Amino acid sequence: MNDFNFSALITPREKPATPLRVAVLGGGSFGTAMANLAARNGCETCMWIRDENAAKDMQQTKRNMRYLPDFQLEDSLQFSSRLEDVVPNRDIILVAIPSHSYRDVLKQIAPMISGQAIVSLTKGIEAETFCLMSDIIQQELPEVPFGVLSGPNLAKEIVANMPAGTVIASSSEALRNAVQTALHSALFRVFASSDVHGVELGGALKNIYAIAMGMGAAYNVGENTRSMLLTRALAEMSRFAVTLGANPLTFLGLSGVGDLFATCSSPLSRNYQIGYALGQGKNLEEAVAALGQTAEGINTIRQVSAQSKLLDVYMPITNALYEVIFEGKPPLGIALSLMQNGHRSDVEFVLPHEQV
Numbered sequence: 147m148n149d150f151n152f153s154a155l156i157t158p159r160e161k162p163a164t165p166l167r168v169a170v171l172g173g174g175s176f177g178t179a180m181a182n183l184a185a186r187n188g189c190e191t192c193m194w195i196r197d198e199n200a201a202k203d204m205q206q207t208k209r210n211m212r213y214l215p216d217f218q219l220e221d222s223l224q225f226s227s228r229l230e231d232v233v234p235n236r237d238i239i240l241v242a243i244p245s246h247s248y249r250d251v252l253k254q255i256a257p258m259i260s261g262q263a264i265v266s267l268t269k270g271i272e273a274e275t276f277c278l279m280s281d282i283i284q285q286e287l288p289e290v291p292f293g294v295l296s297g298p299n300l301a302k303e304i305v306a307n308m309p310a311g312t313v314i315a316s317s318s319e320a321l322r323n324a325v326q327t328a329l330h331s332a333l334f335r336v337f338a339s340s341d342v343h344g345v346e347l348g349g350a351l352k353n354i355y356a357i358a359m360g361m362g363a364a365y366n367v368g369e370n371t372r373s374m375l376l377t378r379a380l381a382e383m384s385r386f387a388v389t390l391g392a393n394p395l396t397f398l399g400l401s402g403v404g405d406l407f408a409t410c411s412s413p414l415s416r417n418y419q420i421g422y423a424l425g426q427g428k429n430l431e432e433a434v435a436a437l438g439q440t441a442e443g444i445n446t447i448r449q450v451s452a453q454s455k456l457l458d459v460y461m462p463i464t465n466a467l468y469e470v471i472f473e474g475k476p477p478l479g480i481a482l483s484l485m486q487n488g489h490r491s492d493v494e495f496v497l498p499h500e501q502v
């Protein structure tokens with residue numbers, strides 16, 4: 147079978163008369179993928195990479211040798227290790243910093259903010275505070291317009307020009323339009339939403355279930371089992387998000403079922419890879435060390451398991467993973483006890499659990 151060459155669809159765009167000025171903070175795979183799209187769309191785009199040598203090397207070679215070595219990036223894309231060169235005088239700042247360092251980076255840029263909009267690309271939850279990235283933005287940069295971008299967006303597929311879609315969620319229509327102008331193209335469709343927490347929770351929570359699916363793959367489970375796990379994951383994550391005020395219908399969209407499907411099916415997902423390594427008998431430290439990249443799901447399991455108990459939300463899959471990963475319980479015994487749980491409603495927004 148021939149592969150369809152989607153790269154042939156790319157036609158060079160004329161630089162707009164007043165191009166959007168975009169900053170991308172974080173030099174990992176996803177920040178690079180989005181920066182490359184913005185540069186290709188004619189935006190004046192500069193990435194902040196904290197390591198000076200890496201930034202110099204990327205400026206010279208237009209390649210991200212650590213995270214995406216096989217891909218040549220747009221010639222117009224700029225790189226710097228100095229926040230002062232990257233943040234002031236921008237229209238949009240895309241933040242692709244892992245959740246553990248997100249607040250720290252926002253504190254560093256706070257004195258340089260004067261009218262820029264902030265868009266989070268990060269799919270995680272802050273340890274200890276249980277803040278989502280949009281909460282951190284509001285705490286550290288009050289008054290700044292903000293949004294979150296989330297969807298089935300495996301970075302390597304995007305830089306390989308494979309078509310994809312995503313969601314920009316914000317209460318500001320102007321911000322949503324600006325992000326669509328910066329990133330939307332024939333290869334990357336940017337859909338809009340106003341449910342910021344729903345979109346953000348979809349991206350963060352699915353990492354939990356990607357770990358479960360990776361473990362399932364290591365145990366060679368059947369398609370029926372994968373399907374059940376994926377669908378019950380969707381039930382569990384939407385139940386949790388609705389408790390936090392999200393709209394359950396958001397989970398029918400790209401940032402919900404879309405991202406859940408992509409991440410739970412793809413060995414490109416770092417969370418799936420962690421689950422696979424655990425299923426093969428590696429311990430958590432070995433699995434994380436072998437990955438060498440961000441896998442937000444490990445911290446997310448910890449946070450969501452604790453919150454589900456505090457909020458009294460039924461989260462059997464998350465809590466089962468917590469017991470396996472952090473309490474050393476045997477995976478097969480835990481899987482069996484999940485199967486032995488009592489009768490439940492299929493879709494509890496249709497038939498409430500209490501009526502089963």
Ligand SMILES: NC(=O)C1=CN([C@@H]2O[C@H](COP(=O)(O)OP(=O)(O)OC[C@H]3O[C@@H](n4cnc5c(N)ncnc54)[C@H](O)[C@@H]3O)[C@@H](O)[C@H]2O)C=CC1
Nearest residue numbers: 172173174175176177196242247268269299300301439440
């Ligand atoms: N890679 C992917 O396919 C996607 C990733 N995401 C999300 O984007 C976020 C970032 O992920 P990736 O870029 O893939 O991670 P990555 O592991 O590829 O890179 C993380 C980057 O953040 C930098 N970094 C870490 N701590 C920092 C600090 N204190 N100050 C400055 N820079 C720091 C690292 O040096 C590295 O360049 C994560 O929350 C992830 O869930 C979202 C969609 C897709």
Ligand SMILES: O=C(CO)COP(=O)(O)O
Nearest residue numbers: 297298299300415416417
């Ligand atoms: O969020 C992602 C794809 O949408 C990437 O998932 P991983 O962080 O598991 O690689």
